[in-house]
Amino acid sequence: MLNETQLATLTETARQMRGDIIRMLAASKSGHPGGSLSAVELLAYLYFHKMKLDPQNPKLPDRDRFVLSKGHAAPVLYAALAERGFFDKNHLTSLRQLHSILQGHPDLKRTPGVDASTGSLGQGLSISNGLALAGKLDKNPYHVYVLMGDGELEEGQVWEAAMTSVHYKLDNLTAFLDYNHLQIDGSIEEVKSMTNPGARFAAFGWEVIETNGHDFNELDQAITTATKIHGKPTIVIMHTSKGKGISFMENQASWHGTAPKPEEAAQALQELGL
Amino acid sequence: MSEKIATREAYGSTLVKLGETNPQIVVLDADLSKSTKTAMFAKKFPERFFQMGIAEADMMATAGGLALGGKIAFASTFAIFATGRAYDQVRNTIAYPGLNVKIAATHAGITVGEDGGSHQSIEDIALMRAIPGMTILNPADAVETEKLIIAAANYKGPVYIRLGRENVPIIFEADYQPEIGKAVKLRDGKAATIFATGIMVEKALQAADELKKQGTTIRVINVHTIKPLDAATVIKAAWETGAIVTAEEHSIIGGLASAVAEVVVQNHPVPMEFIGIKDRFGQSGTPAALLDEYGLTAKNIVTAVQKVLGRKI
Numbered sequence: 001m002l003n004e005t006q007l008a009t010l011t012e013t014a015r016q017m018r019g020d021i022i023r024m025l026a027a028s029k030s031g032h033p034g035g036s037l038s039a040v041e042l043l044a045y046l047y048f049h050k051m052k053l054d055p056q057n058p059k060l061p062d063r064d065r066f067v068l069s070k071g072h073a074a075p076v077l078y079a080a081l082a083e084r085g086f087f088d089k090n091h092l093t094s095l096r097q098l099h100s101i102l103q104g105h106p107d108l109k110r111t112p113g114v115d116a117s118t119g120s121l122g123q124g125l126s127i128s129n130g131l132a133l134a135g136k137l138d139k140n141p142y143h144v145y146v147l148m149g150d151g152e153l154e155e156g157q158v159w160e161a162a163m164t165s166v167h168y169k170l171d172n173l174t175a176f177l178d179y180n181h182l183q184i185d186g187s188i189e190e191v192k193s194m195t196n197p198g199a200r201f202a203a204f205g206w207e208v209i210e211t212n213g214h215d216f217n218e219l220d221q222a223i224t225t226a227t228k229i230h231g232k233p234t235i236v237i238m239h240t241s242k243g244k245g246i247s248f249m250e251n252q253a254s255w256h257g258t259a260p261k262p263e264e265a266a267q268a269l270q271e272l273g274l
Numbered sequence: 275m276s277e278k279i280a281t282r283e284a285y286g287s288t289l290v291k292l293g294e295t296n297p298q299i300v301v302l303d304a305d306l307s308k309s310t311k312t313a314m315f316a317k318k319f320p321e322r323f324f325q326m327g328i329a330e331a332d333m334m335a336t337a338g339g340l341a342l343g344g345k346i347a348f349a350s351t352f353a354i355f356a357t358g359r360a361y362d363q364v365r366n367t368i369a370y371p372g373l374n375v376k377i378a379a380t381h382a383g384i385t386v387g388e389d390g391g392s393h394q395s396i397e398d399i400a401l402m403r404a405i406p407g408m409t410i411l412n413p414a415d416a417v418e419t420e421k422l423i424i425a426a427a428n429y430k431g432p433v434y435i436r437l438g439r440e441n442v443p444i445i446f447e448a449d450y451q452p453e454i455g456k457a458v459k460l461r462d463g464k465a466a467t468i469f470a471t472g473i474m475v476e477k478a479l480q481a482a483d484e485l486k487k488q489g490t491t492i493r494v495i496n497v498h499t500i501k502p503l504d505a506a507t508v509i510k511a512a513w514e515t516g517a518i519v520t521a522e523e524h525s526i527i528g529g530l531a532s533a534v535a536e537v538v539v540q541n542h543p544v545p546m547e548f549i550g551i552k553d554r555f556g557q558s559g560t561p562a563a564l565l566d567e568y569g570l571t572a573k574n575i576v577t578a579v580q581k582v583l584g585r586k587i
Contacts, residue, residue, distance in 0.1 A: 126339065130340040134300075134342070140343075160329035
């Protein structure tokens with residue numbers, strides 16, 4: 001359970017991160033607002049409350065790892081890293097520009113604090129399994145967190161990896177599903193009948209926890225429980241809204257990959273009180 | 275030269291040796307460990323062997339994750355699956371961030387034999403060559419395999435190693451020390467040069483011997499590292515011999531022939547002939563019958579040299 005101060009800090013951090021996301025996308029004129037905004041609470045919680053990290057030492061050997069399997073949501077990762085102090089906030093408005101340390105999709109070679117390069121969907125869980133296996137081999141106590149999108153579950157490799165997580169009893173791994181129900185060409189139900197993702201993971205042998213992805217207390221409860229499950233991996237199905245926090249972006253598939261125009265960005269920042 | 279050992283066999287035993295001395299070595303396989311010979315490592319170091327099942331994409335990205343966790347990851351399956359099925363994983367998860375994964379792919383080329391065209395990779399080198407930062411090794415015999423596997427383990431970055439199913443003659447002595455990136459001159463000559471790789475090296479030597487009997491002295495270069503190509507050796511051969519034949523158990527599109535031609539054309543154009551698979555899929559047959567059917571013979575190398583000599587300026 002989070003105390004009042006923790007809750008207030010996380011809520012404020014989330015607000016700042018939403019502002020960062022809008023500002024960086026307005027500057028780059030290209031990128032993915034919807035799926036970045038739906039993951040803000042999770043990233044705020046992990047980077048400011050849960051994960052063992054040192055912004056001065058991004059390669060800390062026993063740091064917790066975070067893999068953004070839905071790599072197009074890079075803006076939310078960059079917002080978290082910037083706010084946390086991994087690099088100067090000035091870099092945010094260089095997103096996607098030539099020579100920027102902030103590439104369109106996470107690039108571990110260019111951005112301090114990025115643990116894995118992603119972008120081609122469906123690979124992050126496999127990468128996370130590899131990290132978790134290495135941790136167990138070395139008896140290194142780090143925990144691996146991986147965030148996937150619900151459209152991303154249509155990639156077959158996710159299910160290959162889901163088998164691996166269970167087969168190797170990777171309890172030092174916690175996965176998260178950004179269950180915002182929307183992909184690009186429509187809802188996940190319309191596009192591929194991707195219903196009941198929790199039941200699918202449960203059938204594969206995962207521990208499944210359903211939670212409100214925008215409620216810090218619920219996230220705290222879910223993640224605390226998840227990291228205590230032994231002998232199998234856990235997935236936290238986060239019920240979220242794509243574009244959360246910006247009224248005209250919420251639950252709109254059209255805001256998947258379109259950057260806000262200057263006047264839209266101004267309106268968004270006004271809504272956030274920034 | 276009478277002993278014959280498959281390069282995949284040498285790979286398996288070298289992995290065990292590596293496992294004994296380096297605790298960071300881990301090995302992955304996709305239900306083919308008896309064929310790829312990773313089973314040898316698995317038996318000795320079960321805690322460092324990861325059976326991934328029939329899931330090559332998962333295997334490659336998991337290897338990437340293990341490398342991110344500080345391991346030296348060897349991932350094995352057949353060449354067709356390593357480079358075909360898992361291409362995006364190799365390209366985006368391993369090569370793009372430059373991870374320390376060694377893709378040791380066996381059963382390359384048409385000498386896979388009876389399994390047929392769906393299993394015979396005639397294009398793996400081409401696929402890997404187009405990936406920036408991918409080092410490509412194609413050892414010619416068991417000795418070279420052992421040395422290059424060890425070199426690959428000590429090399430920082432992604433490496434693709436092409437291994438074969440069939441037993442092949444030993445060419446090199448036990449004290450042979452190949453260096454990644456350095457082609458090896460096996461015979462000297464001025465009339466023409468044969469650049470060969472993998473199982474075609476032995477056939478190139480046979481061809482050179484035959485041509486010597488006919489009074490023509492041919493330079494033979496073993497290209498064990500196809501990428502990065504030893505361009506200096508290629509340019510030198512173009513200048514000093516004026517005619518080049520390439521020989522590979524691979525399509526003439528995108529593999530050794532292309533790699534050498536790219537350097538030759540940009541530096542010192544000379545006539546070239548390519549011995550390789552002429553843009554055809556493989557098919558079922560014995561390895562010997564297939565090599566003949568697809569023109570991968572010493573006899574054809576001789577003919578190619580004679581042809582290119584006729585085109586010399």
